[in-house]
Amino acid sequence: MILPTIDDVTPTQQKTRRSDRFFDPSRVPTSSTAWALVQEVINQVQNYEAYRQKRQRKRRIADQATFEATVTALICDLAHAALTGHREGIAVPRSNQILGTRTCYSHPALNKKLPEILDMLSSAELNFLEQTKGRSNPFGRGQQTLVFPSERLQEHLQHHQVRLRDISGHKARPTIVLKAIKEDHRSKGLYKEYEETETVRRYRHQVEAINDWIAEADIDFDDTVLKTTRPINIHDRHLRRIFTRGSFESGGRLFGVSGRD
Numbered sequence: 001m002i003l004p005t006i007d008d009v010t011p012t013q014q015k016t017r018r019s020d021r022f023f024d025p026s027r028v029p030t031s032s033t034a035w036a037l038v039q040e041v042i043n044q045v046q047n048y049e050a051y052r053q054k055r056q057r058k059r060r061i062a063d064q065a066t067f068e069a070t071v072t073a074l075i076c077d078l079a080h081a082a083l084t085g086h087r088e089g090i091a092v093p094r095s096n097q098i099l100g101t102r103t104c105y106s107h108p109a110l111n112k113k114l115p116e117i118l119d120m121l122s123s124a125e126l127n128f129l130e131q132t133k134g135r136s137n138p139f140g141r142g143q144q145t146l147v148f149p150s151e152r153l154q155e156h157l158q159h160h161q162v163r164l165r166d167i168s169g170h171k172a173r174p175t176i177v178l179k180a181i182k183e184d185h186r187s188k189g190l191y192k193e194y195e196e197t198e199t200v201r202r203y204r205h206q207v208e209a210i211n212d213w214i215a216e217a218d219i220d221f222d223d224t225v226l227k228t229t230r231p232i233n234i235h236d237r238h239l240r241r242i243f244t245r246g247s248f249e250s251g252g253r254l255f256g257v258s259g260r261d
Helices: 032-051 061-083 114-121 151-160 198-216
Strands: 090-092 129-132 145-149 176-178 239-243 251-256
Touching (some): 032 061, 032 151
Antiparallel strands (some): 239 251
């Protein structure tokens, strides 16, 4: 099965501008202050559901875990956008065609309940995010839904004293990527589904060990040398191993997660 990468191809009605920053569902809290913020939002969403009578029964254990993972991912990525000064919005899929497809690269937060949770978080009662819903364009590129951290969320970030170092994502990001054979020299290569084998597990364990070591490394950065006002998150460190030509015998080099491979 050949899969489009989030940078390369999405369904026609869901294409985005190249400048869009895509939703990173792997971000999680790494401090007690960030966890306190996320838990507060989860509780408020559940209270909102009860008040609006949106649920007739309690979620099953697995569904509750997915719900909490979805809210956590959204709040942490919105917090990251706010703390890094990103004001152009985060592109988030609402299409069942995307959210209904599960692959070896899928994150639990990318599920069919994501649009419902987005709408609750952007409701007048909760107001943790603002969203501009996507639009299709039969004659060209459409625009995926964009979400923005609300003023209320930014006030909560200040109240809980959440900083960039309190949010990370390397544990949840894919570390093994298999790309299909390129159609031509201009193609970047699409992601390819692969089976979980002993070899894949060994490769993943090796890269995770490297990422764990990098995460603990004593690294600092002098912001005064930058010509931009956007801060650098020195704790956002993650490598992935990318194989090419549809084979685990080709490629296998390490890349940074945000690089354009």
